[in-house]
Amino acid sequence: MFRTTITGLLAHRLRLLLTSLAIILGVGFIAGTFVLTDTIDAGFSQSFTAAADKIDVAVISKGDEDPLPPSLLAKVGSVAGVKDAQPVVSGEAPLIGKDGKTVGELVTAGVSFPSYRLDVTSGKAPASDGEALVDTSTARAQGFRIGDTVSVLDQKNVRHEFRLVGTFDVGVDQSLAARGAVAYTPATAMRMTGATGYAEIDVTTAGPSRESLRTAVAAVAGSGAKVQTGEERAADLAASNGASTDYLKVGLLMFGFVALLVAGLVIYNTFGILVAQRMRELALLRCIGATRRQVFGSIVLESAIVGLVSSILGLAAGLGMGWLAVFLLGTYQPDVEVPTGTVTLSPQTIVIGLATGLIMTVVAALLPARQATKVAPVAALRTQTEEHTFRAGVVRIIFAVLFGLAAAGLTYAGVTAKPDETALMTVMAGGVLAFFTVLILGPVLVTPLSGLAGWLPGRLFGVPGRLATENSRRNPKRSATTTIALTIGVTLMTFMAVLTATMRATADHELDSQFPADYRVAAQTGDVPHTVAEALRGHPELATVAEFREAEGKLDDEDYPIGTVTSSVLETAMRPKATSGSADGFKPGTVMIADYVAEHLKIKVGDDVRVGTAKKATPLRVVAILDSQSLLPSITVPEQFFDERFGKTDDNQILITAADGADLDKARAIVDDATQPYPAVKVTSSTEIRGQFDEAINGILSVITGLLGLAIVISLLGIANTLSLSVHERTRESALLRALGLKRGQLRGMLTVEALILGLVGALVGTVLGIVYGWAATTTISESVSFRLPVGQIALFIAASGLAGVLAAVLPARRAARTSIVGSLASD
Amino acid sequence: MTTITSVRSAVTAQGLTKVYGTGDAAVHALRGIDVGFATEAFTAIMGPSGSGKSTLMHCLAGLDSVTDGHVTIGDVEITRLNDKRLTLLRRDRVGFIFQAFNLLPTLTAEQNIRLPLQIAGRQADQALFDRVIDTVGLRDRLRHKPSQLSGGQQQRVAVARALISKPQVIFADEPTGNLDSRSGAEVLSFLRTSVRELGQTIVMVTHDPVAASYADRVVFLRDGLLVRELEQPTPQTVLDTLVALEA
Ligand SMILES: Nc1ncnc2c1ncn2[C@@H]1O[C@H](COP(=O)(O)OP(=O)(O)OP(=O)(O)O)[C@@H](O)[C@H]1O
Numbered sequence A: 001m002f003r004t005t006i007t008g009l010l011a012h013r014l015r016l017l018l019t020s021l022a023i024i025l026g027v028g029f030i031a032g033t034f035v036l037t038d039t040i041d042a043g044f045s046q047s048f049t050a051a052a053d054k055i056d057v058a059v060i061s062k063g064d065e066d067p068l069p070p071s072l073l074a075k076v077g078s079v080a081g082v083k084d085a086q087p088v089v090s091g092e093a094p095l096i097g098k099d100g101k102t103v104g105e106l107v108t109a110g111v112s113f114p115s116y117r118l119d120v121t122s123g124k125a126p127a128s129d130g131e132a133l134v135d136t137s138t139a140r141a142q143g144f145r146i147g148d149t150v151s152v153l154d155q156k157n158v159r160h161e162f163r164l165v166g167t168f169d170v171g172v173d174q175s176l177a178a179r180g181a182v183a184y185t186p187a188t189a190m191r192m193t194g195a196t197g198y199a200e201i202d203v204t205t206a207g208p209s210r211e212s213l214r215t216a217v218a219a220v221a222g223s224g225a226k227v228q229t230g231e232e233r234a235a236d237l238a239a240s241n242g243a244s245t246d247y248l249k250v251g252l253l254m255f256g257f258v259a260l261l262v263a264g265l266v267i268y269n270t271f272g273i274l275v276a277q278r279m280r281e282l283a284l285l286r287c288i289g290a291t292r293r294q295v296f297g298s299i300v301l302e303s304a305i306v307g308l309v310s311s312i313l314g315l316a317a318g319l320g321m322g323w324l325a326v327f328l329l330g331t332y333q334p335d336v337e338v339p340t341g342t343v344t345l346s347p348q349t350i351v352i353g354l355a356t357g358l359i360m361t362v363v364a365a366l367l368p369a370r371q372a373t374k375v376a377p378v379a380a381l382r383t384q385t386e387e388h389t390f391r392a393g394v395v396r397i398i399f400a401v402l403f404g405l406a407a408a409g410l411t412y413a414g415v416t417a418k419p420d421e422t423a424l425m426t427v428m429a430g431g432v433l434a435f436f437t438v439l440i441l442g443p444v445l446v447t448p449l450s451g452l453a454g455w456l457p458g459r460l461f462g463v464p465g466r467l468a469t470e471n472s473r474r475n476p477k478r479s480a481t482t483t484i485a486l487t488i489g490v491t492l493m494t495f496m497a498v499l500t501a502t503m504r505a506t507a508d509h510e511l512d513s514q515f516p517a518d519y520r521v522a523a524q525t526g527d528v529p530h531t532v533a534e535a536l537r538g539h540p541e542l543a544t545v546a547e548f549r550e551a552e553g554k555l556d557d558e559d560y561p562i563g564t565v566t567s568s569v570l571e572t573a574m575r576p577k578a579t580s581g582s583a584d585g586f587k588p589g590t591v592m593i594a595d596y597v598a599e600h601l602k603i604k605v606g607d608d609v610r611v612g613t614a615k616k617a618t619p620l621r622v623v624a625i626l627d628s629q630s631l632l633p634s635i636t637v638p639e640q641f642f643d644e645r646f647g648k649t650d651d652n653q654i655l656i657t658a659a660d661g662a663d664l665d666k667a668r669a670i671v672d673d674a675t676q677p678y679p680a681v682k683v684t685s686s687t688e689i690r691g692q693f694d695e696a697i698n699g700i701l702s703v704i705t706g707l708l709g710l711a712i713v714i715s716l717l718g719i720a721n722t723l724s725l726s727v728h729e730r731t732r733e734s735a736l737l738r739a740l741g742l743k744r745g746q747l748r749g750m751l752t753v754e755a756l757i758l759g760l761v762g763a764l765v766g767t768v769l770g771i772v773y774g775w776a777a778t779t780t781i782s783e784s785v786s787f788r789l790p791v792g793q794i795a796l797f798i799a800a801s802g803l804a805g806v807l808a809a810v811l812p813a814r815r816a817a818r819t820s821i822v823g824s825l826a827s828d
Numbered sequence B: 001m002t003t004i005t006s007v008r009s010a011v012t013a014q015g016l017t018k019v020y021g022t023g024d025a026a027v028h029a030l031r032g033i034d035v036g037f038a039t040e041a042f043t044a045i046m047g048p049s050g051s052g053k054s055t056l057m058h059c060l061a062g063l064d065s066v067t068d069g070h071v072t073i074g075d076v077e078i079t080r081l082n083d084k085r086l087t088l089l090r091r092d093r094v095g096f097i098f099q100a101f102n103l104l105p106t107l108t109a110e111q112n113i114r115l116p117l118q119i120a121g122r123q124a125d126q127a128l129f130d131r132v133i134d135t136v137g138l139r140d141r142l143r144h145k146p147s148q149l150s151g152g153q154q155q156r157v158a159v160a161r162a163l164i165s166k167p168q169v170i171f172a173d174e175p176t177g178n179l180d181s182r183s184g185a186e187v188l189s190f191l192r193t194s195v196r197e198l199g200q201t202i203v204m205v206t207h208d209p210v211a212a213s214y215a216d217r218v219v220f221l222r223d224g225l226l227v228r229e230l231e232q233p234t235p236q237t238v239l240d241t242l243v244a245l246e247a
């Protein structure tokens, strides 16, 4: 039996090639994920180990809030056995760029490291208070050179100038890489960042072991600090970064799982077809004495061999994919510092890759193998192979109804529930059940659907078109499994498209209703000086200039920031959304409160609350509870009341709208001019915000689409596979058609249209599922979503699926058209 | 040219040679055959197994390429045509009946019958259709799929399909090979009727002397050569000729 299996495999190696490819891709993706994350992890631990090498003992503050007192440095330095103790300072100090504004979205970090920890890439470490280093990528982006003078704002927004003496590499510190960093001497760093102590004290040993030195240092450090050896510190840091690669791993593995699921369907289908085609061969084996168990075993063995060989190739593919990903990360994302060790296949990856590939292949082949055992020996004697008629069995219908009802119930519950994570999970569970319903009903659905999808081709391409439609429905089970593999990918893509389109529309809508401004002026650190607002007033180009101010205050004896907004704009542009009450009644003696504050303090509209400072609080009547997404301060009092209590404070932010018909360039210039003297005060326009948001969404969508692309490719392999197996099965039929006068091109066209129909059916089901569940998911995000159907994108998915089906048909169709008529007619 | 073409022939072959393979493995299936098949006549091709009957038919019908020689259908020399022109010629001028697997399993009997016309984009002559259907007695079976028809009925559908497009010639390769004698007789008499009444030209390959006796003329092949002819055959004369050939 073993030998028969092997010869059978060799005979069908071409037919199994596409199946193998599906497994190779699936396993390759999973293995590639591990290779990538292993490589990054290895890179992190290498870097941390390298860093730890230089530090023997580290004293670390318990948090940014309570740094190590500066006095501790001397105490630690005087511990017996300590050769050297140096401070690490870490805080924020905005760096001013070439444009006169603070650099970047996030406030630049101000740091100081012991010289042996500072990875100086050019120049030298800071030696005096007037010297500073800028991190390499910021220096490159800003065009700073050694010898330049750079300006940095301190905590009071006072500008200080430094001589740039070098650049340094922030290494694997993700936070510094994101923010950008300037390195100073410890004293300057503390002065600039306003830090009152050290983040860390690094100790080197004069001789004692790290362990004993740690104990000695811990004795003086007290309970306010954590004391670790260099190794412990490195392990901790590597672990916390490992946690971030865990997210990457889990995320990627989810896509890998989808790809494997699709590959499983392809394998299931292939073995199903191979068994069907070998009915007579199997029956012959049974005739000459093979037991059912032997037949079953031979199919399972076949799948195991295919699975094993493909998984091994998949591991190789994974190594390649992992290497490619590492390479791409290094090449195209120089800002994200990703350390990379050498790319290797760890034993764990090998075991996981082989196991998933092998198990999935064998499991997928079990049902077809069972089918094979049902072949009656007498089938060997029948000449005409029977057509596979399909009737929806009672069991199938019952299961479909059960799953369908459960899916509908869960979905309904999720959609009608209060929007939160549980609702989303409920909807997703409903979605999975709905998918199973479609899976069960597939063979029933595929006949009418292919009629629908084949309607136009049938009109356009005449006989070949109509024959193709017939062919696509002649074996509903096979067609259903083929198309459902594509459905998975298309469903997820449509789902994501609907979700992101809706999120974008909702965000736009919210921006429109709650941020009815053209420009926003805010400071990167601190407040916007009052003079900015004054400079903005009185220009005909600007319709409204709304100042938002906040100060620490008290609400019913609890600490809360109290805020106000320029009163004149409340009636006009700024229309805050109230969940109860109305902003219309906002006048002296009243207050508006954000819903989360109101909920916390159990405040209703009409209540009187006491608002003010610790010294003096006044009762105010609550006229509106504001939607938490409103831009207004969470406790908004009338402007005059605010001024009386808190004085003329600087602005938190200023929202500006341009006058109707005003020259927008001019308006922007006025705003820029007003903010120009203040480096930390930056202007953003709503179009910029929208653009950034759109860019972010598009980025996410294209990454996800790319990752789902793999599942789509695998399902296309499935279509190509089914088609070529069908072509093989219908060799005589094709020969007959050719004898009757069907041209080669028409025969090719017939198969192409069949593939087109399969692709369209898969895409149709996928888009319907994706739209329904995309919609259902959006209802669980918040009450007020503006649902948006990305019609263009979805049409593109459908068209692309059809086109992909056509591509999948190229090779099988060519083969069918090439075979000789006489030879095929004669073949048994 | 020669005398053969001067007879009103639907199909003629001159010096037809077919060699399969090359070198030592070469099989000379046809070794230079000159033959003509008269219009509105029913001709049978007979011969021992392996004598080249099927090969001859495939070459005559343009299903297979020839090694040497000429084949003419009507006034077209098909040995000069490329694949596409050949396909169109088959579509418009030639009908086929095979021993088995004549019908597309996905189509009903009626759809199978109309298939050649539909491929050609032509309309069926409704009167002819009715007449063919009634003669073959398939009226109540038109909506059935092939798997729901008996072997004899399937062959009758195939015959009807071949007739419906009024081809210049119908080639039949052992059309009754898989049928019992009664169904076979039905199909054969129907073929003869279509020659007599519809003026159809039919060339049939067969092993069966009784089947051959339905024809107007029988040509005998041996080892790729045309060796004997019989006009107005009876089962007995055919059998005698075969026995003589085997000897
Ligand atoms: N494709 C092929 N390749 C090689 N040789 C072939 C091929 N087809 C037929 N032959 C050979 O050509 C010769 C004639 O074959 P053909 O099929 O025409 O015989 P036949 O008279 O139809 O026989 P039968 O009565 O058994 O059907 C035989 O010797 C056969 O082995």
Ligand SMILES: [Mg+2]
Pocket (backbone or CB within 6 Å): B053, B054, B055
């Ligand atoms: Mg033959």
